[in-house]
Amino acid sequence: MAEGAIKLKSIASVTTNAIVSTNIVGFREEHVMNITPQFMPNTYQGLGFLQKAKWRNLVFTMDSDTNAFDADWGITAANTSLGTSLIVTFVVADAAGTAETWTYQFAKSYVSRREPGRIEDGAARNTTVWTILMYGTKLIA
Amino acid sequence: MAFLPKYDKVTDIEIGYDALNHVTITNVLYFAPRVINPDGDMVDPMTRINDFNPGGVHQNHKYWELEFALDSDWLTDTTNPSTRWAYTQQTETGVAGSRAIKEAADNSTIQWFLVNVREHDGTATVLQYADEDANVLMCTSEISEFSNEDGTPHQTVTFRFICLQEVVRS
Secondary structure (H helix, E strand, O other), X not given: OOOEEEOEEEEEEEEEOOEEEOOEEEEEEEEEEEEEEEOOOOOOOOOEEEEEEEEXXXXXXXXXXXXXXXXXXXXXXXXOXXXXXXXXXXXXXXXXXXXXXXXXXXHHEEEEEEOOOOOOOOOOXXXXXXXXXXXXXXXXX | OOOOXXXXXEXXXXXXXXXXXXXXXXXXXXXXXXXEXXXXXXXXXXXXXXXXOXXXXXXXXXXXEEEEEEEOEEEOOOOOOOOEHHHHOOOEOOEOOOOOOOOOOOOOOOOEEEEEEEEOOOOEEEEEEEEOOOOOEEXXXXXXXXXXXXXXXXXXXXXXXXEOOOOEEO
């Protein structure tokens, strides 16, 4: 079995609710695992681990914003899960520029945070940061 | 003999379940071990009620938090991008389905975790955090970070682990 590194060069797009946003500046995926070491009182050797829930926080930084989440998020009602798709497409650092896709289970993905956007004359870049909380599966292809 | 290291770089990190069965990850950007001691190694001396003199000290539990970052990730089969090492490499002896990270189940313990470091003069130092002991080392976090800004040197995936036993240097 061959083994080796895969090197990703850039983010091509994020597709949410079938809307393709190419104005993406950054993407951060935090795979949060609620795992804590366990100890007995007055002993110093750890006994093992207590495992609880896992989920992912997906943080998208857009230049300047996107309307991709408009159907799932609002001020006056509870957020709903994403409707049809949540796919991040990368460009692999090879000669052909191969595409790699990370597909998240959209029906278990919710907008959890919209950082305050700022529109300022003279700023190098005006960005909006969207955070999605998802607890389903992720497929890489 | 005194231990006077002068670290240069991480040559590779071996993760699996023994010396013969592991993945050897070479695209390591950094490795950073630190000790977690939530309130310091020792909390305040324990004073007896209405007694001015401390009666002794109380020591807290400690453990390692190990972290390394890759550029961008490591595959156990380069023809298949879904074979990220953490989701495909066996980590427990005799447990074929054991993995450092499982999507929808408890993570497995990691029974082989070895960091090969190159010293400034070319000699090798080995830092071994797990040696086929069960339930002392586990992956606790995976963070992928990508940027389209010009000049970004690496797109990184950072893994974090908890280790409950001593490091062995050789």
